[in-house]
Amino acid sequence: MRTTGLAAIATMVAGCAGAGAGTSPPVKPAAGQAGIAATSATPSTSATPKPTGVEAVLARMSVEDKVGQLFMPVLYGPAADGSSGENQARFGVGTPAKAVAKYRPGGVILFPWAGNIKDVRQVVALTNGLQKASPKIPLLIGADQENGRVSRLAPLVTDMPGASVIGSTGDPSLARKAARVTGTELRALGINLDFAPVADVNINPKNPVIGPRAYGSDPRKVAPMVAAAVQGFHDAGIASTAKHFPGHGDTNVDSHSGLPVIQHSLSQWSRLDAPPFAAAIGKDVDAIMSAHVVMPKLDPSGDPATLSKPILTGLLREKLGFDGVVSTDALDMAGVRKKYGDGQVAVRAIQAGVDLLLMPPDFPKAYQAVLAAVKSGRIPARRLDQSVRRLLKLKAARGLLERAPVADPAKAERVLRSPEHRKVAQLIKDRAR
Incomplete structure (x- = not known):
């Protein structure tokens, strides 16, 4: 398939967005509809109706509340009420619960290196405790659980094969099954957002950071796998994130330690990088994560995509039509920190089109920089x-706007690594080529 540009993307999406996904359940409301559909009728009176759902929550929020929603930091320790010198140093308070109460972030992300993941009951107690500390607006609690090489919840969850193994089967229905298993286990732990699937096309065999994390090297085969995985996460009732936009597959530099440059033209990007992201959007993916890569032929400024308005707003929002949540990749990575300070990186990301600021290395500095930018008008109130x-619409779509679900530790112990889930993992291994 050699057509180029946006017409090629449209053709690719039409052919693969639902491929191999089996019989799909009803698609969730499009971004912007969740949480307000039931109250959209206008009363037959001249009075202005009161805002409801998402709009009612938004109307109650202070500027500080709103700025807090933009952040997803790492909090340290195994317990929501456990004091930690790391939390004290980074947030000015000792416990994760107090950090949540102080800054009111939109979410938190869990990592084993932060001491968040010890055993099933501990993780359930942590997620429940974090949600209790955010009574007004429930938290997005995220995990970077791709399976394979990137498996932050190992060994608690089922040892599911990674994307390259699933891709080798040529069967997108297995990508859906794997995502449903992982999503079901995460939800049982109280985690409601996974930073998966990887939508990169691993074009460069020397790629040091993607490699087997991708479903493959052919966009025509990767796109239906990504679409099926998004559907699988939705089957499980959790939010899904396609990453790393506009594509991290043709790099020979790891953006954790440097700033990769990709010389794809718009037509090459449309043909090689864009189809899996377009397929994810076709399945109403909840979020898309930006890449800390420079694509000078898409934006000649030299800024990484995370800070690029032509890429995040121009290509992702306007060309591909995505109106869900745009998340940064981790802001503590070298690829995004070289040119600007940690405060201004956060401001510039929002200006570029980002909604969720992931893992700022200096949370108070980033928070204060964004708050100051809002108060000065550099980030307009409407933005x-x-x-x-x-x-808020993402939270509403996943049942998290009014009240967070409470995870049950006994149920989690039954669900995680269940015989049924291990059978899915073995099926994929048996069919891998």
Whole structure:
């Protein structure tokens, strides 16, 4: 298939967005509809109706509340009420619960290196405790659980094969099954957002950071796998994130330690990188994560995509039509920190079109920089509301706007690594080529 440009993307999506996904359940409401559909009728009176759902929550929020929603930091320790010197140093308070109460972030992300993941009951107690500390607006609790090489919840969850193994089967229905298993286990732990699937096409065999994390090297085969995985996460009732936009597959530099440059033209990007992201959008993916890569032929500024308005707003929002949540990749990575300070990186990301600021290395500095930018008008109030509204709509779509579900530790122990889930993992291994 050699057609190029956006017409090629449209053709690719039509052919693969639902491929191999089996009989799909009803698609969730499009971004912007969740949480307000039931109250959209206008009363037959001249009075202005009161805002409901997402709009009602937004109307109650202070500027500080709204700025807090834009952040997803790492909090340290195994317990929500456990004191930690790391939390004290980074947030000015000792416990994760107090950090949540102080800054009111939109979410948190869990990592074993932060001491968050010890055993099933501990993780359930942690997620429940974090949600209890955020009574007004429930948290997005995220995990970077791709399976394979990137498996932050190992060994608690089922040892599911990674994307390259699933891709080798040529069967997108297995990508859906794997995502449903992982999503079901994460939800049982109280985690409601996974930073998966990887939508990169691993074009460069020397790629040091993607490699087997991708479903393959052919966009025509990767796109239906990504679409099926998004559907699988939705089957499980959790939010899904396609990453790393506009594509991290043709790099020979790891953006954790450097700033990769990809020389794809618009037509090459449309043909090689874009189809899996377009397929994910076709399945109403909840979020898309930006890449800390420079694509000078898409944006000659030299800024990484995370800070690029032509890429995040121009290509992702306007060309591909995505109106869900745009998340940064981790802001503590070298690829995004070289040119600007940690405060201004956060501001510039929002200006570029980002909604969720992931893992800022200096949370208070980033928070204060964004708050100051809002108060000065550098980030207009309407732009702030745009991002907060998207985040609230994501929460509404996943049943998290009014009240967070409470995870049950006994149920989690039954669900994680269940015989049924291990059978799915073995099926994929048996069919891998």
